[in-house]
Amino acid sequence: VRPxxxxxxxxxxxxxxxxxxxxxxPKLEAMMLEAARLAKATVVSKAxxxxxxxxISGTIVIQESHFNIHTWxxxxxAAIDLFTCGTRLNAESAKDFLIEKCNAQSFDLSKIKRGIxxxxx
Amino acid sequence: VRPxxxxxxxxxxxxxxxxxxxxxxPKLEAMMLEAARLAKATVVSKAxxxxxxxxISGTIVIQESHFNIHTWxxxxxAAIDLFTCGTRLNAESAKDFLIEKCNAQSFDLSKIKRGIxxxxx
Numbered sequence: 001v002r003p004x005x006x007x008x009x010x011x012x013x014x015x016x017x018x019x020x021x022x023x024x025x026p027k028l029e030a031m032m033l034e035a036a037r038l039a040k041a042t043v044v045s046k047a048x049x050x051x052x053x054x055x056i057s058g059t060i061v062i063q064e065s066h067f068n069i070h071t072w073x074x075x076x077x078a079a080i081d082l083f084t085c086g087t088r089l090n091a092e093s094a095k096d097f098l099i100e101k102c103n104a105q106s107f108d109l110s111k112i113k114r115g116i117x118x119x120x121x
Numbered sequence: 122v123r124p125x126x127x128x129x130x131x132x133x134x135x136x137x138x139x140x141x142x143x144x145x146x147p148k149l150e151a152m153m154l155e156a157a158r159l160a161k162a163t164v165v166s167k168a169x170x171x172x173x174x175x176x177i178s179g180t181i182v183i184q185e186s187h188f189n190i191h192t193w194x195x196x197x198x199a200a201i202d203l204f205t206c207g208t209r210l211n212a213e214s215a216k217d218f219l220i221e222k223c224n225a226q227s228f229d230l231s232k233i234k235r236g237i238x239x240x241x242x
Contacts, residue, residue, distance in 0.1 A: 006193055007200060011130075013235065047166050047182050057187060059180045061168050065191055066180060070204070072127055072236060079128060079235045081202065083191070110233075114134065114200045115193065 006115030007065055010082040010091050012098070016105035017078055022071035025050055025058075031101045032060050032067055035094035039084065041067075064089055078102055083114065127236030128186055131203040131212050133219070137226035138199055143192035146171055146179075152222045153181050153188055156215035160205065162188075185210055199223055204235065 021027050025048050036043050042063035049057050054074050060067040065083040072078070080098055082091045099107055142148050146169050157164050163184035170178050175195050181188040186204040193199070201219055203212045220228055 006196070006198065007191065009132075011233070011235075013237075044170050044178075045168050047168060047180070049165050049182060051184070057165075057182055059168070059182060059187060059189075061170060061178055061180060063172070065178060066189060068180075068187060068189070068204070070128065070186055070206075070235075075127070075236070075238055077127065077236050077238065079204075081204075083189070083200075083202075085191075112132070112231075114132075114191075115196070115198050116134075117196055117198065 004117055005113040006117070007083055007085045007113070008091065009112045009114050010095055011110040011112065012080040012082070012095060013108040014078040014080065014099060014102050014104035015107060016076045017102040019073045019076055021102055022076070022078055023054055023056065023073035025056055028056055028058055028069060028071065031098065032058055032069060035098050036060050036062055036067060038097050039082070039090050039094040041084065041089055067094070125238055126234040127238070128204055128206045128234070129212065130233045130235050131216055132231040132233065133201040133203070133216060134229040135199040135201065135220060135223050135225035136228060137197045138223040140194045140197055142223055143197070143199055144175055144177065144194035146177055149177055149179050149190060149192065152219065153179055153190060156219050157181050157183055157188060159218050160203070160211050160215040162205065162210055188215070
């Protein structure tokens with residue numbers, strides 16, 4: 001059965017994370033690429049940027065949409081978005097892996113459907 | 122007064138858009154860059170990809186987080202995320218501009234706060 005929506009979006013808030021992870025581009029890039037692999041996503045491109053004095057933004061464009069992370073090491077906080085299309089992907093595995101890798105002491109997760117078509121049918 | 126959250130995230134669903142816009146990288150790229158300018162954001166990098174046979178994914182990394190778009194021209198649908206940090210930015214202007222440029226006949230907008238700290242205080 002084809003779902004009546006086009007994408008699924010995990011909005012993840014990670015609190016009290018390992019600050020060394022959150023302020024390291026090599027660590028975050030490796031982590032996000034591994035998360036994409038675990039989700040069975042196909043990586044198209046990536047862009048990571050270090051901000052001054054703290055904080056990193058990273059995007060992994062995947063064939064099936066994108067994964068984003070923004071970190072605030074000074075607050076031990078990371079905001080992650082996993083936007084996937086298609087039923088083949090496993091965003092749950094990616095989410096679990098990221099929470100563990102960041103050593104988040106608590107997290108919030110919202111799952112929203114994107115592109116709900118024929119709402120009025 | 123400093124807000125108790127780190128970022129604001131506009132989740133925008135655009136329905137019944139101009140399909141010619143949604144399947145044109147030059148149009149979408151120019152549109153997203155103009156949206157960033159209207160929001161007073163500083164563009165750091167961008168990545169746009171055409172998928173086969175239809176659909177485009179685009180990310181604009183800005184100094185103050187990111188703007189994303191994914192399009193499904195065959196459904197006239199676009200999913201847009203505007204994630205901004207700081208109180209200086211004007212995501213409202215960007216949002217209004219994007220709705221107009223895509224000629225969306227209807228839209229949904231959710232605004233969520235990212236990085237709400239000291240939740241238990």
